[in-house]
Amino acid sequence: SCRNVLITGCSSGIGLALAVRLAKDELKRFKVIATMRNLEKRKGLEEAAGEAMNKTLEIRELDVCSEESIKECVNSIPGRQVDVLVNNAGLGMIGPLETQSISSMKTLFDTNFFGQVRMIKEVLPDMKQRKCGHIVVMSSILGVQGLLFNDVYSASKFAVEGLCESLAVQAMKFNIKMSLIQPGPVTTEFEAKVYEDAAKIDLSGADEETAEIFQHIYIPYSEKIFTIGQRPEEVAEHTMKIITSNNPPFRHQTNRLYAPFIALKQADPSGNLPLDAFYRLTFRQKRIFNASLGLLRLLLRRKQKDVDS
Ligand code: NAD
Structure with a gap:
């Protein structure tokens, strides 16, 4: 049977790659509802989807920070039928804690944590009623192990892991599957955005030694790490295997x-x-x-x- 898969954050990176991979499934098992916050950024996805556009893939607007936007999108799906939810949308943030504002941390949590909560709240009651469904969450290896200068980002992924680990037992009772995907570094816009923002950090908010460690040890080291990162298509391939598995694992490391x-x-x-x-x-x-x-x-x-x- 053909399954509806709703994916968040499909204008770039892993979300885009996964939407396209599922839409081009040789067995045509999926109807992909590829969502993004800003529809003006749809071009890349449209081009990559090609023939699949409006056949096995539809693009819809969805901002994970707005309950109204989420509801509107889910209500527009016949029978509100989301068989597989892929919570992919997320933001990155690096830098010394002293240089980061509480408001930027709240924005990060609003997307990376509360965005996940909003999505799950919207589809979980329907899945419980149908006694079936699969919730797939883009976590990170930083959701298990913290990393220097990734304090708040890592905390947001830890939060997601705790949320899902707690929910998973209840989900089992209703025959709903849950999977946390934990990629290592992936070369996407995410990485580019993170370094762009990092270059703008006002390091005067931190002492000289901290600023030195960030700029001259952490940045060169992490840039090196990213050069051995995975491509988003590889993470998409792993995620597809998890989605098509009869008995998907709760946690999966892609690398x-x-x-x-x-x-x-x-x-x-x-x-x-x-x-x-x-x-x-x-x-x-x-x-x-x-x-x-x-x-x-x-x-x-x-x-x-x-x-x-
Ligand atoms: P990306 O920046 O290319 O994609 C993230 C997407 O989320 C973007 O399309 C962005 O527009 C979208 N987004 C942000 N805020 C949103 C909102 N409020 N509503 C809807 N969409 C929103 O980066 P990516 O690497 O593809 O990231 C996807 C997921 O993978 C994220 O959750 C990220 O934390 C996770 N991840 C990334 C890496 C990595 O190294 N790139 C590693 C591990 C985990």
Whole structure:
């Protein structure tokens, strides 16, 4: 049967790639309701969707920060039938906490956290009634492990993880599936926007040493990390597998390279192991970091062998 998939934030990046991938499904299993806040930005999606436009893909307006806009969009779908909700819309933010305004943090949470809450609130009652549905959420590996100068962004993803982990048990009772997708770095506009904003940060709000660490250690390092990031199409492919799976996992990391990033945390309940590793990594005492990473890779490979055999 053909399923209605509503995706938020489809004007660029992962949302755009996923909308197109699902709309071009060879088996035509999906009707994609690709939503975006600003319809003036529809051109890229229209071009990428090509033949699929207005056949297996429709573009609608939806701002995750407005309950009215969400309601209007969902009401416009026949029977309000959203079989799969993909909460993808999100904002990024980096920089020293002292330089960030409370109002910019609230905007971030309004999108990354309350945006998710608004969407889930709108479709959950219908899904409960139908006793079926799948809620797919774009989290991040930073939803599990914090990262230097990503304080508030990471907190917003932790919030999303807590929300979904709590809801998931209830969802099970109603036969509703929930999945958190956790990409590592992905090269999208997100990254470009984040660096653009970072260049505008008034670093006089922070002391010299902090400003120095941000500009001369963090920025070059994270730019390097992004060059080995995934393409949005890869994340879309992973997400599609989760959507089409009969038994989708609650959490899915899209990039195996980043497994050790989280494994450090899982290996040490005190939390000191990852803190120590990130400290050493950031301040260039890489020897011990590499050793612990190597050990973890070895353990993971062993574990994989156990799983395979
Ligand atoms: P992106 O900036 O290309 O896409 C985000 C989309 O969300 C944009 O189209 C933007 O217009 C939209 N959006 C923002 N506010 C909105 C609102 N109020 N209503 C509706 N749409 C809104 O970046 P992306 O990388 O494709 O990000 C998609 C998701 O993936 C985000 O939730 C992000 O946190 C997550 N993610 C990204 C990365 C990465 O490195 N790029 C890594 C892990 C997770």
